[in-house]
Amino acid sequence: AIRMTQSPSSFSASTGDRVTLTCRASQGISSSLAWYQQKPGKAPKLLIYSASTLQSGVPSRFSGSGSGTDFTLTISCLQSEDFATYYCQQYYTYPYSFGQGTKLESK
Amino acid sequence: QVQLVESGGGVVQPGWSLRLSCAASGFTFSNYAMHWVRQAPGKGLEWVAVISYDGSNKNYADSVRGRFTISRDTSKNTLYLQMNSLRAEDTAVYFCARSGYDSNDYPAYYFDYWGQGTLVTVSS
Numbered sequence: 725a726i727r728m729t730q731s732p733s734s735f736s737a738s739t740g741d742r743v744t745l746t747c748r749a750s751q752g753i754s755s756s757l758a759w760y761q762q763k764p765g766k767a768p769k770l771l772i773y774s775a776s777t778l779q780s781g782v783p784s785r786f787s788g789s790g791s792g793t794d795f796t797l798t799i800s801c802l803q804s805e806d807f808a809t810y811y812c813q814q815y816y817t818y819p820y821s822f823g824q825g826t827k828l829e830s831k
Numbered sequence: 832q833v834q835l836v837e838s839g840g841g842v843v844q845p846g847w848s849l850r851l852s853c854a855a856s857g858f859t860f861s862n863y864a865m866h867w868v869r870q871a872p873g874k875g876l877e878w879v880a881v882i883s884y885d886g887s888n889k890n891y892a893d894s895v896r897g898r899f900t901i902s903r904d905t906s907k908n909t910l911y912l913q914m915n916s917l918r919a920e921d922t923a924v925y926f927c928a929r930s931g932y933d934s935n936d937y938p939a940y941y942f943d944y945w946g947q948g949t950l951v952t953v954s955s
Contacts, residue, residue, distance in 0.1 A: 756939070760876075767926055767946060767947055767948055768876065768926075769945070770941065770943050773939065773941045774934065777934070811875065813942075818890050819878060821878065825875050825876075
């Protein structure tokens with residue numbers, strides 16, 4: 725099974741900051757990677773798929789990059805509503821797997 | 832608009848069974864693969880099972896294979912998860928989720944829409 729590792733596990737930032745979150749796959753997954761945002765008590769929300777394609781309706785301050793084993797999610801100018809937990813997910817092969825999450829907190 | 836509404840969760844004892852349902856609306860249900868994803872309290876996300884758009888192919892996480900069965904009823908626009916021999920470690924919020932497509936219009940198994948989830952608690 726492919727293991728997805730996110731770093732950091734938690735991160736403190738301020739509104740207006742540029743933030744980059746990292747996700748690493750234990751083996752190559754091409755560009756078969758998605759990013760999700762989850763707020764407490766809510767379902768996850770798709771942000772990015774195919775490593776860099778922005779889901780419709782998602783603000784352009786979110787961007788994704790990478791291929792193979794190393795991926796990043798960047799929030800260019802952090803807004804108050806962006807404080808949440810972020811998960812990466814590989815869909816290259818079964819079993820589809822998620823990273824453990826990065827909790828983005830207000831400094 | 833796309834809506835996924837789960838139901839059927841509850842509190843059961845170890846070894847018991849439970850069937851979850853997910854009512855889909857706002858899209859052509861028969862065109863999409865569908866998934867179940869779960870989240871244990873305070874933990875991360877775990878993919879559970881997938882069923883192809885026509886129900887002909889199914890796959891499961893190792894942790895549930897042989898105990899859980901995913902199915903769909905296109906006439907009712909409903910996805911199901913039959914859960915047998917439940918264990919304490921199956922305690923989680925269970926989400927149904929719709930599968931996406933890639934730029935070439937091939938199924939791609941990320942999750943573009945999610946339901947609100949239903950809580951399953953397995954406890955004696």
